[in-house]
Amino acid sequence: MSAASTTFAAQPRRGFRGFYVLMLAPALVLLLGLYVLPLFGVVLISVTEPRPGLGNYELLLTSASVQRALWTTGRIAVLTTLITLILGYIVAYAMRMASEGAQRWMLFCVLFPFWISVLVRSFAWITLLRSEGVLNTALRGTGLIEEPLMLVRNETGVLIGMVHAMLPYAILTLYANMRGIDLRLMTAARGLGAGPVAAFLRVFLPMTRPGILGATVLVFIISLGFYVTPAILGGGRTLMIAEYVALQINETLRWGLGTMLATTLGISVMGIMWLMSRVLDVKRLFGPA
Amino acid sequence: MTQEPAQDHLDALDHFRERTEGRVIDRRGFLAICAAIGMPAGLARLTPAAAQGTNRELVLVNWGGDAVRGMRAHFVEPYIRANPGRRVAIDGTGPSSGRIRLMVQSGRVTWDVMDRNLHTALELGRENILEDIDYAIVDRSKVRPEHANQWGIGNYTYAHVLTYNTRRWGGRVPTTWKDVWDLRGFPGRRAFRRTIDGALEAALMADGVAKESIYPIDMKRALDGHKAIKNQTIYYNAIAEGQAAFRDNEVQLGLLLNTRSWPLKNDTNGVCDYTFNEGIVWVAAWMVPKGAQGGRAIWEFIASTQEPQRQIELLRSNGYGPVNPAASAALPEDLRPLDPGREENYARMLPGGVAWYAEHATNALQQYLDAISS
Amino acid sequence: MAQDGGALRRVLAGxxxxxxxxxxxVVFPVSLTPNRYLSLPSGGVSWQHWQTLFTDPVWLSGIRESVLIASLSTALALAAGTACAIGCWRLGSRLTDMVRSAMILPLMIPTIVYALGIYRFYVELDLIGTMLGVILAHAVTGLPYVVLTVTASxxxxxxxxxxxxxxxxASVxxxxxxxxxxxxxxxxxxGGIFAFIHSWDELIIVIFIGGRELFTLPQLIWDGINENLDPAIAAVASALILFTLAVLLVELGLRRRRQFRAARDT
Structure with a gap:
């Protein structure tokens, strides 16, 4: 822990501290009582079924099937997160710079995907993007392309659908963070002779690091858990880990394997976050400016 | 049968259930405990049901949508009319194996009758989470011998059938699975479901395996078949998705459930059609979770669904084939082409391998998904 | 700020x-299809699916249940999550970093695995088939969204x-x-929007612990998955979009009036 945050943490008087500690209580009670506790017995299944021991965890090293699902999921989640963050940042930044009225309209558009349930959304993408779909028909009509573009029922389709679904999360998280930034700082930087790019890179961007971090974590983790959209838009050839787990729990009754994968996911995401906090120096980000 | 004397024994049982975390104990263990606490086994099993009486509401669980509407109209309502005072509710949220096991293990079983299929009944029965079918009340002779086993009794028949677009190949249409695997002769996109039943058999028939020697399934051969066509194939999860793909001409040939191929033919005014030839025919089955509370009424309800007329009505509304051959024989002209169980249709198809699936479905499904996803 | 590459920024964002x-x-036209399956309307439009939405008791009760569950679970998640994020921010120690990470746990574990656990738990507590049970489960799984966004801001x-x-x-x-x-x-x-949508779209937990007493909107939407997807689900989406549009217009109108008054008063 850095010296700055130690002094800072020690600073609040006893009474104040107690109050803030109390503020953690409701969430902790909810989480421990209604999540961790019920989950505990389930996690135990991973070391008791089909027989006691770490047999299920060995599958991580030995089963090509498990490894492939993990690899597919990781690859798609990383790609989705990258694309989403870049596109989302552009929109969030434009929103921050826009007038109040324009911001409302942009926000309205950003919320669009939320109101369309995942089944309808997938159907809409298929209708728009399939080889005889709206887009391909239009493009061929204008003579821009000869052969239809294969945009769905493959991994391109998976990415389109996932980026679309994840963008609102990224944009809103980034925007919420950018709202807290005083734009006069940019003006001041320009006044001190910084070019527009330098002002953005040196002043604005660093201040949005917590937003980027939050959006990355949110989008990446939600992406890991996606499967309806990938299954439909991927033409049934994309098997994500969340579907893999659901299959073991709901159909093949290999609960040991399913719960092992869930536990592994939980631990490895925690690990990734811990690493990120190391590399990105979260202390400084979350602590006093 | 009075409740009082049994109460202590039940407490003892509850105590045991607690210790075993509600896990259902096997038959021998159960009998041993019953003997230990000095009560007849039948008493412990029946007491809750007897205490509730036959007027307790039965809960029938199926997969929702039209199945709820059809079964309510043609199974539940006639049963209630014939047995005034009884009640049956339909829960359409789906009796997945995971939920059945969870419910039985938790010790609080609220479902009574479940609509699954015969090979699942065999698989879950062996897991000891289903009740034996009470053939003293349910009439085994009203279904084909292959459509009943210890834990499941046929409910209706359905088939995975070759479905195709009639306009795609200038008047020619595919008639066998070999045609579906013939990428040059029948170019176009294929459709298969992301489940193994039907998909594996189709691949083997396409590769020239005779119907009689499909089982036991040669997994490598079947999967090689799918690897050869998977890049031209859409593997759908939901049946509605597969049907929509045909309707929108996104796929031109492949496998679909006969219950949906028929409406598909109507929706497209005959542009899409299907054949029972080389279809794979299955039987949906009633099964009952271990510890179900409905008692005798469960079996009486199941027996009532064996009535030919009710099955014929269900075929008319939902396309579910009558499992009772007497019903198939009595079909009016217009319904005959719809019924997978009718002799002339049944004979052209391959009966799905119940025993093989009960044993191998878990591994085979995983291998199939791995093969099409890689 | 035009010289800040403003034009490019606006085009890209647009x-x-x-x-x-x-x-x-696609969704708007589909809601007007005359067919009983999801499809673009061909040969005429029909308002029957909008009618279903506003008159069919099953759809009405599904919408009512979903609104209730989503609102209450969001309120819970927001209150607990915001307090927790502020507390962690202000206390700022290694321990609170751990608390914050732990709060994200429900996002990492595949829902179906949690559904197994909460089902067993609720059987003991006799909460199966109750709205309270679903609200609590949705609240705790909605927490991560709130904690993450509030922390970022x-x-x-x-x-x-x-x-x-x-x-x-000032007191605390x-x-x-x-x-x-x-x-x-x-x-x-x-965070509130995320938590709301999380509950609004959530299917697996509801199926496991809802029993047949509850039938929420997602359950209705998935109900036709074996036959035809009901175009009413496109009507639901369209109605929600129109609703947010109306909220936006009212809000913009009020804002304009306020600005107008403010300008007049000065």
Whole structure:
């Protein structure tokens, strides 16, 4: 822990501290009582079924099937997160710079995907993007392309659908963070002779690091858990880990394997976050400016 | 049968259930405990049901949508009319194996009758989470011998059938699975479901395996078949998705459930059609979770669904084939082409391998998904 | 700011926003299809699916249940999650970092695995088939969204502000409501929207613990998955979009009137 945050943490008087500690209580009670506790017995299944021991965890090293699902999921989640963050940042930044009225309209558009349930959304993408779909028909009509573009029922389709679904999360998280930034700082930087790019890179961007971090974590983790959209838009050839787990729990009754994968996911995401906090120096980000 | 004397024994049982975390104990263990606490086994099993009486509401669980509407109209309502005072509710949220096991293990079983299929009944029965079918009340002779086993009794028949677009190949249409695997002769996109039943058999028939020697399934051969066509194939999860793909001409040939191929033919005014030839025919089955509370009424309800007329009505509304051959024989002209169980249709198809699936479905499904996803 | 590459920024942002609204161009027409399956209308339009939405008791009760469950679970998640994020921010120790990470746990574990656990738990508590049970489960799984977004928006809040407020004699609750919360409203709202949508779309937990007493909107939407997807689900989406549009227009109208008054008064 850095010296700055130690002094800072020690600073609040006893009474104040107690109050803030109390503020953690409701969430902790909810989480421990209604999540961790019920989950505990389930996690135990991973070391008791089909027989006691770490047999299920060995599958991580030995089963090509498990490894492939993990690899597919990781690859798609990383790609989705990258694309989403870049596109989302552009929109969030434009929103921050826009007038109040324009911001409302942009926000309205950003919320669009939320109101369309995942089944309808997938159907809409298929209708728009399939080889005889709206887009391909239009493009061929204008003579821009000869052969239809294969945009769905493959991994391109998976990415389109996932980026679309994840963008609102990224944009809103980034925007919420950018709202807290005083734009006069940019003006001041320009006044001190910084070019527009330098002002953005040196002043604005660093201040949005917590937003980027939050959006990355949110989008990446939600992406890991996606499967309806990938299954439909991927033409049934994309098997994500969340579907893999659901299959073991709901159909093949290999609960040991399913719960092992869930536990592994939980631990490895925690690990990734811990690493990120190391590399990105979260202390400084979350602590006093 | 009075409740009082049994109460202590039940407490003892509850105590045991607690210790075993509600896990259902096997038959021998159960009998041993019953003997230990000095009560007849039948008493412990029946007491809750007897205490509730036959007027307790039965809960029938199926997969929702039209199945709820059809079964309510043609199974539940006639049963209630014939047995005034009884009640049956339909829960359409789906009796997945995971939920059945969870419910039985938790010790609080609220479902009574479940609509699954015969090979699942065999698989879950062996897991000891289903009740034996009470053939003293349910009439085994009203279904084909292959459509009943210890834990499941046929409910209706359905088939995975070759479905195709009639306009795609200038008047020619595919008639066998070999045609579906013939990428040059029948170019176009294929459709298969992301489940193994039907998909594996189709691949083997396409590769020239005779119907009689499909089982036991040669997994490598079947999967090689799918690897050869998977890049031209859409593997759908939901049946509605597969049907929509045909309707929108996104796929031109492949496998679909006969219950949906028929409406598909109507929706497209005959542009899409299907054949029972080389279809794979299955039987949906009633099964009952271990510890179900409905008692005798469960079996009486199941027996009532064996009535030919009710099955014929269900075929008319939902396309579910009558499992009772007497019903198939009595079909009016217009319904005959719809019924997978009718002799002339049944004979052209391959009966799905119940025993093989009960044993191998878990591994085979995983291998199939791995093969099409890689 | 035009010389800041403003034009390029606006064009790019416009394209991305167009991508976001693109599916709506399918969803609106589909809600008017005369067929009973999801499809673009060909040969006439029909309002029957909108009618279903507003008159069919099953759809009405599904919508009512979903609104109720989503609103209450969001309120719970927001209250607990915001308090937790603020507490962690202000205390800022290694321990609170762990608390914050733990709060994200429900997002990492595949829902179906949690559904197994909560089902067993609720059998003991006799909460199966109750709305309370679903609300609590959705609240706890909605927590991560709130904690993450509120944390991100707290990061730019100068702690000096909080110290200043207190040195001026403000109590902790006053500091909270007058200084901290107003500054992180965008984060709280975003978290609330995420938590709401999480519950609104959630299917697996409801199926496992809802029993047949509850039948929410997602259950209705998935109900036709074996036959035909009911175009009423496109009507639901369209109605929601129109509803948010109406809220936006009213809000913009009020704002304009306020600005007009303010301009007149000065």
């Amino acid at each position: 394209l991305i926003l167009a991508f976001l609204v693109l599916p709506a161009f 707290l990061a730019n809040l100068d702690p000096a502000l909080e110290r200043a407020a207190r040195s001026l004699g 609750p006053q500091t909270l409501t007058r200084v901290i919360v107003p500054n992180i409203i965008p984060g709280i709202l975003s």
